[in-house]
Each structure stands twice: as structure tokens, then as C-alpha cells.
Amino acid sequence: MHYDVLVIGAGPGGCMAARELAERGFRVLLLEKGVLPRDKVCAGILTPGAKRLIEERFGGIPPECLDEPPVVRGAVLLCERGGDYMLPFGGEGLRIRRAALDAHLARRSGAEIWDGCEVLGFELGRFHVRVHLEMEGEERWVEATYLVGADGAEGLSSRLVRPEFHRLYAVPATERTMLVTTEGTASWDPEWMGLALLRRGLGLARFFCRGEEVGMAISFRGDRGWQGELEALENFLSQRISLRLSGSPARALASSNRMGSKGRFNLGAGCALLVGEAAGLLDAWGFGIRLALESGRVAAESIAESAGENVTPHLRYRYRMREILEREVSMLRRLSGVVGELDVSEIVASRSVRGKRDRRALRRRFVS
Ligand SMILES: Cc1cc2nc3c(=O)[nH]c(=O)nc-3n(C[C@H](O)[C@H](O)[C@H](O)COP(=O)(O)OP(=O)(O)OC[C@H]3O[C@@H](n4cnc5c(N)ncnc54)[C@H](O)[C@@H]3O)c2cc1C
Known part of the structure; x- marks a missing residue:
């Protein structure tokens, strides 16, 4: 079976990449090891930026994805040796139920979804990916031209795409x-x-x-x-x-x-692009949904722009992510x-x- 793009992981990063590509006419298969709606350990805060990206690309957030009280105005920071500080958001954030929201995004992605399907490994060529997976107790292989690794902090994409980088920077972080x-x-x-x-x-x-x-x-x-x-x-x-x-x-x-806090990100190589936490994208406070959505979108655009050219999309992806990464790293360092x-x-x-x-x-x- 051959697809244009295989996306591993139906979190916010994978669903955004899948949606952007499916909408442009790519044949996309979204692979998720959990059965949707799957649980994800999360405080359930959708920052205003993440909310805006979802509303722009997936439409309104349905009430069954919201938790009580739905509005989040920001954070209060309590310092043990010092004071208390109000840190408001620039707009309203939402309190969400992660399992319901991620399942909603997957459904709206427009991609074919195989849930309950664990990716066990993959092989990468220049414009060719072969993924080994297990579903309903059976092992099988699927093939595609491109891969998006959106399998989070504990996934295997980062390790398989750039093993040495992963060992040196992701493991210690x-x-x-x-x-x-x-x-x-x-x-x-x-x-x-x-x-x-x-x-x-x-x-x-x-x-x-x-x-x-x-x-x-x-x-x-x-x-x-x-x-x-x-x-x-x-x-x-x-x-x-x-x-x-x-x-x-x-x-x-x-x-x-947390390797992003040291300014290191693993954006993938060749025809395999990594997004979200698989790439080391988390903000200073540990919020990761917005960056997963942002990188999922940029990865999809990079694949779409590179398709038909004799270049793999990772260079375009790195180039297009540069501004976002510089913004995140400078925010960590300057505190203002x-x-x-x-x-x-x-x-x-x-x-x-x-x-x-x-x-x-x-x-x-x-x-x-
Ligand atoms: C305790 C805690 C609280 C948090 N609270 C917030 C918060 O309130 N707000 C916020 O913005 N961020 C929060 N985060 C961070 C946020 O959850 C992540 O950064 C975000 O989910 C990353 O999205 P993602 O799409 O990269 O990956 P994920 O959401 O982690 O999705 C990865 C998906 O890949 C699947 N997968 C993994 N391996 C495989 C495989 N081999 N085969 C198939 N599928 C696979 C997983 O099942 C999962 O569904 C929190 C994190 C923690 C630990």
C-alpha cells in the first residue's frame, strides 16, 4: 500500500500536519498507537495561540472538548523565596479535555486514520519510507514518499531519524x-x-x-x-x-x-520531518500544544512546496522554522x-x- 505521507502520532502536531496535507490533495495516513480518544497526560490548558490555530484550521472547538471552568486567564507564579506574580495571557485560554480534543482534531484532519496501530520501526530512503507496524496483533508494512514524526517526547521517530543527535541531546534533556x-x-x-x-x-x-x-x-x-x-x-x-x-x-x-531549552531541535532529515515534542519543541513553561500545531503546519507546507522538485523537504522545513526557533530561544534567555x-x-x-x-x-x- 503506498501513500504520499505517513504521519506517526495523532497528537496536535500530527493532526495539524495531516490536515494541511490532506487539504492540499495528498494521500495521508495517520498512525496512532492508542485507540482514539486516547489519554494524554496534560494539564489541559489551551493557550490563546493554540486556540487561535485550532479555530483557524479546524473550526470552532466543540463543547464536549471543554472542561470546567472553560476560561483560563493566565498563570500565577509563586516563588518560594520571594513574591507572587500574575502572568496573564494576551487573550483567553481554554481548559480542555485532551483525549476529546485530540480525537476531534484527528477526525477533522481529513486523513485516513489507523488507531490502535503501533509503529515498530521504519526505513528511510531519499524519497521513500517503509514503516513497520503492528495492528490488531498483526505486523505489516506500509510505504510512502514522506514521513512526519509527530510521536511526542517518548516516540521513536527522533531516535530513528537522527540516532546520534538523539543520543547526545534528546536523551540527557x-x-x-x-x-x-x-x-x-x-x-x-x-x-x-x-x-x-x-x-x-x-x-x-x-x-x-x-x-x-x-x-x-x-x-x-x-x-x-x-x-x-x-x-x-x-x-x-x-x-x-x-x-x-x-x-x-x-x-x-x-x-x-526539554532539549529546546538549550537551543537544540531535531527537525528531521531527508524526507522525514519531526514536529512537536519529537522535535524538542516546548515553551519555557512546559506548554507544547501551540508549538506542535505551528510546526505541524510548517512541516506540511514544506512538504507541499518541495513535492515535484528533486529536493527533500527537510532543508526547506529547517529554513522555515528558523524564525520560530529563534523566537522561542530568545524568549527563554531574555525574560521580558x-x-x-x-x-x-x-x-x-x-x-x-x-x-x-x-x-x-x-x-x-x-x-x-
Ligand atoms: C504533565 C504535563 C502537562 C502538560 N500540560 C500542558 C498544557 O496544559 N498545555 C500545553 O500546551 N501543553 C502541555 N503539556 C505539553 C503537551 O502535552 C505536549 O507538548 C504536546 O502534547 C505535544 O504534542 P505532539 O503532537 O508533539 O505529541 P503528543 O501530543 O505527545 O502526541 C504524540 C502521539 O504519538 C503517539 N505515538 C507515540 N509513539 C507511537 C508509535 N510508535 N506509533 C504510533 N503512535 C505513536 C502517542 O500515542 C500520541 O498520541 C504538558 C505536558 C506534561 C508532561
């Missing part, structure tokens, strides 16, 4: 996140998400409180270390926002590819104006000793 959700109460406005800059730990801890539900996400490297961080976050939040937990916690573990999609004016304007300390600590976390 892979961070684990434990998301714990439980019943509880806190003095918190549910229209804002929470970020905590703790003295110990890796990256920024994230939390949300809505109704009787509390969620806390802690990042760590290796297999150990999250229990201590989680306890530190719980103690900090119980003092700062009167957090009280009850009920039994549910845990979910996920990985993030808007970072990712959060307005950091309040922390930048703080002239106190505490404010300076918080800025320094935040900058260090961004590039760690």
Missing part, C-alpha cells in the same frame, strides 16, 4: 513529570493556573485547583526523586494558598523533551515582555531584592 490529582481545597481562583518556583527540584512545579479537584505536576530526572519534590510542593502550597488534600491520589507519569504566551511584566517590573532574586532563579530554571 528528557525530563519525567509525575502528575498527581486528588480531591482537595485551596484558596485559589480556578481561572488561573499555578506555577511554583521551589528552592529545590527541577523546572517549575505546576498546579491547578478547580472545584474539589487539585492537580500537581512535579518534574524530575531518572527514576527517583519525585516523592520529595511533591511533599515540598504540598507543604509550600498549604502555607501559601491553604491547600488541604483529601481522597486518594491518582498518579500519571509522562516525559518531556511576553515569554511563551505569558506576560511577565509584573516580575520584570519588580525592583525589590526579592524580585531580582526571583528573576534570576526563573531564568536559571528556563535554561537548566
Whole structure:
């Protein structure tokens, strides 16, 4: 069976690439190992930029994809050794149900979808891809001219397309996140998400409180270390926002590819383009949906523009992504104006000793 493009992964990056290509008349097959609607560990915040891209390319977001309360206005950053800062979005964000939203995007992509289908490996030629997969207990091969690797932080595309780059840069930058959700109460406005800059730990801890539900996400490297961080976050939040937990916690573990914080991205090679977290695209705060959508769109445009020419699309893709990558890297380094999609004016304007300390600590976390 021969397709124009095989897309691995029906997350936002894969669905956007599939839609852009299908709309231009390419024969696209979207391969997803989960059965749709599949779960994805996520805080469920759709930033205004991600919302705009979805509305532009997929139409309005249906109510069954929204969670309560649907509007998110930005984040509040609580610094353990310093102050609290409001970091508003430039517009309204949405609280979404990831499984429902991703399934909606896949349905609207216009591509043929094989879900419950795990890609086991692939072979790449100059204008030829052969993908080995397993579906309903059977192994088979499919072929195409181009490949889009949109299989996220834990996928195999990054490793197979540029093995040495993956080993040197993606593996050391892979961070684990434990998301714990439980019943509880806190003095918190549910229209804002929470970020905590703790003295110990890796990256920024994230939390949300809505109704009787509390969620806390802690990042760590290796297999150990999250229990201590989680306890530190719980103690900090119980003092700062009167957090009280009850009920039994549910845990979910996920990985993030943070190599972009060091200015390194794996955009693929030859006829195989990588998008979203497979490429190392995540913003400073750990939001990745907007960048997955943006890169999925640019990858599709690069393939469409290269088709028919005797050039593989990766050079065009790299060239077209340059501006987006420079923007993301410079936002990480300079901490002013808007970072990712959060307005950091309040922390930048703080002239106190505490404010300076918080800025320094935040900058260090961004590039760690
Ligand atoms: C705890 C946590 C909270 C987060 N919260 C937010 C948030 O609130 N807002 C936000 O913008 N970002 C958030 N992110 C980041 C965001 O989830 C990712 O950056 C985003 O989903 C990346 O999109 P993607 O399309 O690149 O990949 P993904 O959404 O990860 O999709 C990859 C898909 O590929 C499939 N796949 C993988 N391997 C194979 C294979 N071998 N064969 C077939 N299919 C395969 C997977 O099943 C998956 O469906 C969060 C991340 C974490 C860890």
C-alpha cells in the first residue's frame, strides 16, 4: 500500500500536519498507537495561540472538548523565596479535555486514520519510507514518499531519524513529570493556573485547583526523586494558598523533551520531518500544544512546496522554522515582555531584592 505521507502520532502536531496535507490533495495516513480518544497526560490548558490555530484550521472547538471552568486567564507564579506574580495571557485560554480534543482534531484532519496501530520501526530512503507496524496483533508494512514524526517526547521517530543527535541531546534533556490529582481545597481562583518556583527540584512545579479537584505536576530526572519534590510542593502550597488534600491520589507519569531549552531541535532529515515534542519543541513553561500545531503546519507546507522538485523537504522545513526557533530561544534567555504566551511584566517590573532574586532563579530554571 503506498501513500504520499505517513504521519506517526495523532497528537496536535500530527493532526495539524495531516490536515494541511490532506487539504492540499495528498494521500495521508495517520498512525496512532492508542485507540482514539486516547489519554494524554496534560494539564489541559489551551493557550490563546493554540486556540487561535485550532479555530483557524479546524473550526470552532466543540463543547464536549471543554472542561470546567472553560476560561483560563493566565498563570500565577509563586516563588518560594520571594513574591507572587500574575502572568496573564494576551487573550483567553481554554481548559480542555485532551483525549476529546485530540480525537476531534484527528477526525477533522481529513486523513485516513489507523488507531490502535503501533509503529515498530521504519526505513528511510531519499524519497521513500517503509514503516513497520503492528495492528490488531498483526505486523505489516506500509510505504510512502514522506514521513512526519509527530510521536511526542517518548516516540521513536527522533531516535530513528537522527540516532546520534538523539543520543547526545534528546536523551540527557528528557525530563519525567509525575502528575498527581486528588480531591482537595485551596484558596485559589480556578481561572488561573499555578506555577511554583521551589528552592529545590527541577523546572517549575505546576498546579491547578478547580472545584474539589487539585492537580500537581512535579518534574524530575531518572527514576527517583519525585516523592520529595511533591511533599515540598504540598507543604509550600498549604502555607501559601491553604491547600488541604483529601481522597486518594491518582498518579500519571509522562516525559518531556526539554532539549529546546538549550537551543537544540531535531527537525528531521531527508524526507522525514519531526514536529512537536519529537522535535524538542516546548515553551519555557512546559506548554507544547501551540508549538506542535505551528510546526505541524510548517512541516506540511514544506512538504507541499518541495513535492515535484528533486529536493527533500527537510532543508526547506529547517529554513522555515528558523524564525520560530529563534523566537522561542530568545524568549527563554531574555525574560521580558511576553515569554511563551505569558506576560511577565509584573516580575520584570519588580525592583525589590526579592524580585531580582526571583528573576534570576526563573531564568536559571528556563535554561537548566
Ligand atoms: C504533565 C504535563 C502537562 C502538560 N500540560 C500542558 C498544557 O496544559 N498545555 C500545553 O500546551 N501543553 C502541555 N503539556 C505539553 C503537551 O502535552 C505536549 O507538548 C504536546 O502534547 C505535544 O504534542 P505532539 O503532537 O508533539 O505529541 P503528543 O501530543 O505527545 O502526541 C504524540 C502521539 O504519538 C503517539 N505515538 C507515540 N509513539 C507511537 C508509535 N510508535 N506509533 C504510533 N503512535 C505513536 C502517542 O500515542 C500520541 O498520541 C504538558 C505536558 C506534561 C508532561
